[in-house]
Amino acid sequence: GAWRRIIYICIVWQTAMIILFGVFIRYNEESDTHWIEQRKAKNISSDVENDFYYRYPSFQDVHVMIFVGFGFLMTFLKRYSFGAVGYNFLIASFGLQWALLMQGWFHSLDYSDGKIKIGIENMINADFCVAGCLIAYGAVLGKVSAVQLLVMTLFGITLFAVEEYIILDLIHARDAGGSMVIHTFGAYYGLSISWMLYRPNLNQSDRLQGSVYHSDVFAMIGTLFLWMFWPSFNSAVTDHGDGQHRAALNTYLALASTVLTTVAISSLFQKHGKLDMVHIQNSTLAGGVAVGTAAEFMLMPYGSLIVGFCCGIISTLGYVYLTPFMEKHLKIQDTCGIHNLHAMPGVIGGIVGAITAATATESVYGVEGLRNTFDFDGDFKDTVPTRQGGLQAAALCVAICFGVGGGILVGCILRLPIWGDPADDNCFDDEPYWEVGAFVVERVAISVLLVAAKPRFAQAPCHSLQFLPFVGNIYSWCRMLPPRPAVSPVTRCGLDWWILCSVLSMKGRSPVLFVDEGFSHYSVCSSSK
Template sequence: MNSSTSLKMRLPALVLVFEVVMLILFALFVTYDDNANARLQNNETNPMENSLYRDYPYFADVQVMIFVGFGCLLAFFRFYGFSGMVFNFLTATFAIQWAIVIQGFFQFYYDGKIHLGVINLLNAEFACAVVLISFGAVIGKTSPVQLLVMALLEIPIFSVTEWAVLKYIRITDSGGSILIHLFACYFGLGVTFVLYRPSLKKGHSNEITSYQSDILSVMGTLFLWVFWPSFNSALTLKGDDQHRAVLHTFIGLSSSTITAFALSAVFNKKGKLTMADIQNVTLAGGVTVGASVDMMISPVAAYALGIMGCTACYFGYRYLTPFLAQRLRIQDQCGIHNLHGLTGLISSTAGICAILLATEETYGPSMYQIFTHRAPPVGDPKLLELQKLIPGLKPGLGRTAQEQALYQVAAIFATIAASAVGGLLTGMVLKLRFMASPSDKDCFDDELFFDVPSDFDRGHQALISYDEKLKMSSMDTKVASKNLSE
């Protein structure tokens, strides 16, 4: 192995530093929240009212998405399966640990401590999903050292952006279309723009799939598909809001799936299905309903959003991804701009429309629970009336629907700007010489960072042999043409 890409010292040293820092931070700042603290339990405490039973099912579902869904989905390259799954495993584990601390300072910090419960883990997994989506833009072209450093930098940038948008702009984004999908997309595009490789402009010989890798990847799609309703509904208000979120997500995913099959067949020259479409485009509906997932948008709107998201995603893969690579120096390996960027913009627009159309006639008094920013402020007589109907309703900002829609637009632009700038700066750090970045020749190749089994070599040699035969065949054809002309 080339010494410039050896992990022998780089990876252990980096992990050691991370673990020492994490031990210090956990020792100084992290304690249990009330539901996990034994000292606060007594004979009047009902164990079944513990928040574990409310939050853990969603945490478990998102766990499956993070480690199995994303892991399998990223194993689509024939000679990069180990790296796709294992680097996902490594990066996700670190990102969750780091997010627990960083998000803790913004969301769960009081009494000089971060109070740790299952809800912290769930929030940290959403931050981790941001990192893994961004990973899709640079898969195959980065080392595990670069990916850990990328997570190290992206989590704080994301957490600050999330905190600023939610605290000061104050938006509604239950499914994370703005703060998860758009942020992750444009951060990843910023990183891959800086890491642009001119020699890969026309592709790489290892950028191929196999029968087995495509099956493994579509298994990842199925895991993501099945658990996406939990992802979209986990942080919504319990009760009817969460119920709608599950329904809308399933409907959106269903309509995008059957649309993806139709588009794949009709635009294939041979009228056949393409596995890349099944692996990615089918998931578009889960993103497209995200911003309005808990609102009273109606089932038919969720169905239509699934179709719209799928269509935009499909044509994005077909036309926009090649354009970005050829003209704008953005080599987006997994097409995250299609599945998360375009669909995130559609979802955000739909959310704004839903906010503008929301009325008390449709929602009843509960409108001010969903759109908390429209609730009357302190001192408004209407607030007292609403609190009689909805005990526990908190004062809002008294915004009109039009005002809130403008704040949503501001949040979209602010999030895209923060993520793109953060991605560009992170990309500059990842270009430093000691990051073990693979050479152009070694991209998309497990053998660079793994001890691989013998059948991997045979498969590799078979591909090389096949390429050589093609070159020889091409040379023979040219020689024959030349002889004929003479």
């Protein structure tokens, strides 16, 4: 069974991590007890000069984004909140360990002793690496098993480390906030996997794909955490000083601009001018994604506002038009709409970064500022801004190619039956994989109530049900009743099955109140006695 696979995978892989860490991982000089000697040798007067004190606040913000922000953002599905938060927790915890190894082999390997030396900056970069996999998870949310997610994370971290090394070290592109390295790669990696795992019969779980009022509120909590901490995300690993300061400012402004644009476009394209919570939860973050590459550049405050303004429009329209188009014509089932939140804004961010780099001048940056911002040093000391712009564009292409190519390859692997993917009618549902306790009672007993009292009770709003004279023992009744008894006329509210909990005679006709999960909708009809 699937539960046996997850036991074996978790135990074996964690054991492998312990062995690999024992062989390869050591503290770096700033986290080792020899720091006191290094401090004296380098004439450092205080422990406050340790990089920990500069980086840890940003690390904590990024860490909250990974485990709370991404986790709660995906709780919008009415029956998949445990899977959204729980599997997010699982793959992030495994991913950060594997990322420390994979990124360490490329960036932190000490060739004198063959060990990977880790510190606070490695922790931040590991979280960045995990972010790419969590973005990919959004495309397949509710459609894959925990084992498939771990396999997807294993390959995703590996591909990310290679792609990051090519872009940042070999091509020498700048990408402070990861518009290309994290968001573009992660989004196209997830979309390609979703395309490979296309489910033609996913409509069997249509009733569970939507949200209810309280699940959208929880998802909005994730949005707010991400929105608040995104300036830290984009500035966490930039150089201390003006670059880090500028990255936070540019992100701060882009995010603010995106919110107003998203609200306007959402209202414009919805019936009666009402706002769609999907747009508010997701598109309001697109500005932070798009400004990532150019965050430390001299984008100027008005430039940041323009980036946020454009992304709010493009991302919201993507949810309105592109997501249904992709599912219908391209066979890409994008559960969270990551194409609109991460893929398109990530590409925009790469383009903005390339243009900003190519147009950089000494009059704006200064001689030293230009060299410091674009790291024109060593092998790249003769690089000019126009060439740097070309390198930025090349890096964007690499990110897309790694995402699409890697996703297709991993998608083929995940199609193998050994991983135990869920059946079509079990998608978007926690019950087959989690102990849910009273969840079954909520799912069945609260789904539909037959109220056969006076007609005025049938017309009562959902929150007034507690005043009905008779409800009966709902749970004991529902166990004896067949699924979806014929009632005419019927208005479906995304119900799993129908329950008749009490019938009181009223001249041959009984008013019926159908209530969906979470009491978000109700409709009234009648049935014969």
